[in-house]
Amino acid sequence: MKINLLSCDEQRPDKRAIANCIMEIMVNGNQALANEFTEILLEGDPVEIEVDDKNSASALRALRKLGIDYEFVD
Numbered sequence: 001m002k003i004n005l006l007s008c009d010e011q012r013p014d015k016r017a018i019a020n021c022i023m024e025i026m027v028n029g030n031q032a033l034a035n036e037f038t039e040i041l042l043e044g045d046p047v048e049i050e051v052d053d054k055n056s057a058s059a060l061r062a063l064r065k066l067g068i069d070y071e072f073v074d
Contacts, residue, residue: 001051001052001056002049002050002073003049003051003070003071003073004046004047004070004072004073005022005041005046005047005048005063005069006046006068006070007044007046008041008066009069013042014066015035015042018038018042019031019034019035019037020034021063021066022037022049024059025052025062025063026049026051027052029049037049041068048073
């Protein structure tokens with residue numbers, strides 16, 4: 001399943017927590033890529049990632065907890 005990470009609504013977003021979350025939920029992700037995606041997201045640009053279907057519920061819950069808005073991609 002692919003999702004677009006649209007924005008982060010937190011006043012003071014925790015970059016490390018966001019990068020770790022992205023790395024854990026992303027298929028074939030690594031820390032460097034997760035850090036890059038975090039910077040892009042916090043600058044205001046959307047990021048598309050692929051999430052493993054079996055972990056999708058927990059992944060979406062983790063994103064909501066960090067204040068990240070997302071949408072599903074067809």
